[in-house]
Amino acid sequence: GENVEQHPSTLSVQEGDSAVIKCTYSDSASNYFPWYKQELGKRPQLIIDIRSNVGEKKDQRIAVTLNKTAKHFSLHITETQPEDSAVYFCAAKPYAAGNKLTFGGGTRVLVKP
Amino acid sequence: IAGITQAPTSQILAAGRRMTLRCTQDMRHNAMYWYRQDLGLGLRLIHYSNTAGTTGKGEVPDGYSVSRANTDDFPLTLASAVPSQTSVYFCASSDSAYNSPLHFGNGTRLTVT
Numbered sequence: 001g002e003n004v005e006q007h008p009s010t011l012s013v014q015e016g017d018s019a020v021i022k023c024t025y026s027d028s029a030s031n032y033f034p035w036y037k038q039e040l041g042k043r044p045q046l047i048i049d050i051r052s053n054v055g056e057k058k059d060q061r062i063a064v065t066l067n068k069t070a071k072h073f074s075l076h077i078t079e080t081q082p083e084d085s086a087v088y089f090c091a092a093k094p095y096a097a098g099n100k101l102t103f104g105g106g107t108r109v110l111v112k113p
Numbered sequence: 114i115a116g117i118t119q120a121p122t123s124q125i126l127a128a129g130r131r132m133t134l135r136c137t138q139d140m141r142h143n144a145m146y147w148y149r150q151d152l153g154l155g156l157r158l159i160h161y162s163n164t165a166g167t168t169g170k171g172e173v174p175d176g177y178s179v180s181r182a183n184t185d186d187f188p189l190t191l192a193s194a195v196p197s198q199t200s201v202y203f204c205a206s207s208d209s210a211y212n213s214p215l216h217f218g219n220g221t222r223l224t225v226t
Binding site: 001004006009031032034036042043044045046049051089091093095098099100101102103104105106 | 158217
């Protein structure tokens with residue numbers, strides 16, 4: 001089955017700086033890569049996703065890049081703000097797996113004012 | 114407000130006891146899922162249902178059972194709880210069973226003593 005590794009496990013950045021979270025996956029058939037944000041004590045919520053036919057996707061201050069050859073994808077947050085402090089999860093899924101996502105272990109991001 | 118409702122919010126349970134976690138959605142989503150969240154391990158899929166009347170095993174199904182008698186409800190049962198089942202349990206739903214965003218409930222914090 002799919003295996004997703006996520007790094008770093010914790011990330012502390014100064015407000016206004018950029019944050020980058022990296023994930024690697026094992027199954028070359030994976031074709032869907034969402035990112036979820038979980039604020040303290042809250043539910044995970046989808047913030048952005050990318051499919052394997054696209055190399056990069058942006059939504060305001062967040063962007064995701066995908067390298068299918070290397071089997072890794074990354075989340076980039078620019079101009080970080082205190083409200084970006086949360087745990088971020090990457091996930092991957094082969095098409096044949098329906099909607100059964102395999103999640104990474106999560107990255108706790110702390111934005112210091 | 115449309116969404117997913119989980120009950121109870123938290124529970125302390127003696128080992129060996131039976132427990133059912135409830136999950137109800139009012140979005141008429143076809144697919145539903147149960148995940149457990151443990152520190153450093155991300156979210157792991159326990160069981161899923163692509164449509165009413167069908168269920169499937171996820172990554173960590175042992176010790177858990179589910180049923181999907183109708184579209185809205187997807188209860189998770191622990192037949193005989195063990196301390197390793199101490200976790201936060203999230204129910205989720207998605208509109209379709211393929212590459213569709215997951216909508217999570219608020220979670221149930223379960224402690225097995």
